[in-house]
Amino acid sequence: MARTRANDFEEKRHGLLLNAAHVFATQGMEKASMSQIAREAGVSKALLYHYYPSKEALIFAIIASHLEALDAALAEADDPGLEHKARLEKLVMTVLNEYRGADDQHKVQLNAAPALSPEQTKQIRALERSIVGRFSAVIREIHPELDRPERPLLMPVTMSLFGMMNWVYMWFREGGKITREDYAEMATTLLLEGVKAVR
16 A cells, blocks of 8 residues: 655655755765764654655755746746846846755755756756746847847856856855845846946
């Protein structure tokens, strides 16, 4: 007889992912063990394996759930009715808000590529393309000349914006003089004003 799922299955699974992300982020992918993760989560190894059969499955689940949540938040936040700068700034702010408290998941995403199978990598890349595509579509509307076939600069410009967002965890501190809203406005302004000089 198949084992039925507990009512709190998804909640427990999410908690395990958060604990696993912390272990991976602090210990590294190679050094982290299922025993350490179980201990961090306060569960038995048997229960951990019930949810995730391997470290690789855990790593994939951490990254996929992180990106799925980000993509869904961006889909909800995107408002074509807004003026271009406000629309882009809202998307930037959405990313920064989704990154709030997610430093461990973000570090796993940035460093775990070698642990993923080709099929897992394909799924992660599809999520990343969806996320990046939301930004490049807005930037293309603002500066269509960036998407010229003879000089395709749209993707480099878009990824430059992601560079500003993705590494914010390295220096940003909650409660400091610069808020996430301040940084969202600054990053958007840097991109939109700076890109005017890109030819």
